[in-house]
Amino acid sequence: MDTADVQGDLEDILLTPEQISTRIAEIAREIESDLEGETPLLVGVLRGAVMVMADLSRELRLPLEMDWMAVSSYGNDHKSSGVVKILKDLDTAMEGRHVLIVEDIVDSGLTLSWLLENFRSRGAQSLRVMTLLRKPDAMTVDVPLDYVGFDIPNKFVVGYGLDYANRYRSLTSVAVLKPEVYGGNPPE
Numbered sequence: 001m002d003t004a005d006v007q008g009d010l011e012d013i014l015l016t017p018e019q020i021s022t023r024i025a026e027i028a029r030e031i032e033s034d035l036e037g038e039t040p041l042l043v044g045v046l047r048g049a050v051m052v053m054a055d056l057s058r059e060l061r062l063p064l065e066m067d068w069m070a071v072s073s074y075g076n077d078h079k080s081s082g083v084v085k086i087l088k089d090l091d092t093a094m095e096g097r098h099v100l101i102v103e104d105i106v107d108s109g110l111t112l113s114w115l116l117e118n119f120r121s122r123g124a125q126s127l128r129v130m131t132l133l134r135k136p137d138a139m140t141v142d143v144p145l146d147y148v149g150f151d152i153p154n155k156f157v158v159g160y161g162l163d164y165a166n167r168y169r170s171l172t173s174v175a176v177l178k179p180e181v182y183g184g185n186p187p188e
């Protein structure tokens, strides 16, 4: 869906489809050189990472496999608590694999920090993280990120997989949602 269709709900377009695809191609070249000769397992975190997974995986000139996880974070006061529940686990064994976690956004970093801890016990040969977006001003834990698409301001954004109330995921851009759309506290 084009951003023009929901222009009234959006404050700012942060990233255009062209900026996103250019950056994803750059990151794909880095990943290719880091994982040359390997067949990595890409693990997408549902549901926000669907678009970045689709574009990154098709850009990569590497044989690869894809799998998905769904997690929910128990929040307090609209903030991620770092206590995470696995709603859907991987169908693929990680043992001996080069694993690349593909994320849409790292906000506080708590969800990813938990996920990394969980993954570390599963015997992967290597574990890397790619996130399209990072909010440096919101991060409360230091999480090692291997590939970061863009640093963005600490504002609630939607589009390119990211939602508010499960809407706006199909926007081709990443945009700041007008606070009056959600009213009060920024949602999770």
Ligand code: XMP
Residues within 6 Å of the ligand: 048, 073, 080, 104, 105, 106, 107, 108, 109, 110, 111, 112, 155, 156, 157, 158, 162, 163, 164, 188
């Ligand atoms: P933490 O704080 O654990 O949270 O790094 C990561 C998860 O929070 C959601 N999130 C957002 N979703 N726009 C969204 O649509 C945002 O600006 C935003 N910030 C955080 C998202 O589900 C992410 O995986």
Ligand code: MG
Residues within 6 Å of the ligand: 048, 162, 163, 188
């Ligand atoms: Mg969400």
